[in-house]
Amino acid sequence: MDTLNDTPIEDQAPPTTPEDLFRRFAELGIEISAHEHEPLFTVEDSKHLRGLLPGGHCKNLFLRDKKGRPWLIVCDEDRVVDLKALAPRLGAGRFSFGSPERLWSTLGVRPGSVTPFALINDPDASVTVILDAGMMAANETLHYHPLVNHITCAINREDLVRFIRACGHDPRTVDLDEAAAG
Structure with a gap:
């Protein structure tokens, strides 16, 4: 249950729909292409069902640090992220995964739908956004x-x-290999 609402999150209406998001892209002059498919819950599901979409396929980790602050780590789908080593290098101390309720109350999405596009639902910019430098350098097109x-x-x-x-966040582009080293 969401702590702010007694209705289970799966029964709550999302704060922003995909159509709302697409309108925001249009307002910003951002072109996207959308591909419908079966629901995907994991990177492995995605690899099997997405088809051949050119570009970088990504995973998104919704985390909280030891002070309870939310983080979004956006990286290549195959990247192994050592959260224990990464957190202190980013100044987080320690990371743990955010609960479905915290994900819903912070970004307005359910597990399996974590995406940097959900930052549209964080007008207070409470989430610290980390983009993997390797993902950004290797791919002109990214998928979310x-x-x-x-x-x-x-x-x-x-x-x-x-x-x-445009969502009010200042993303940090970080070499996750370097950040996790040492």
Whole structure:
């Protein structure tokens, strides 16, 4: 249950729909292409069912640090992220995964639909956003769910950063290999 509402999160209406998101992209002059498919809940599901969409396919980790602050780590789908080593290098102390209720109350999405596009639902910019430098350097086009996990959108990497900034966030681009070392 969401602590702010006694209705289970799966029964609550989302704060922003994919259509609302697409309108925001249009307002910003951001072009995306959307591909519908079966719901995908994991990277492995995605690899099997997405088809051949060119560009970088990504995973998004919704985390909280030891002070309870929310973080969103956006990286290549195959990247192994050592959260124990990464957290202190980013100044977080320690990371743990955010609960479904915290995900819903912070970003307005359910598990399986975590995406940087959900930052549209964080007007107070409470989430610290980390973009993997390797993902950004290797891919001109990146793929994310548009708040639901039965659609995948392709977006240009510069437009992704522009969108995140338009949502009031200042994303940090971090070499996750370097950040986890040492």
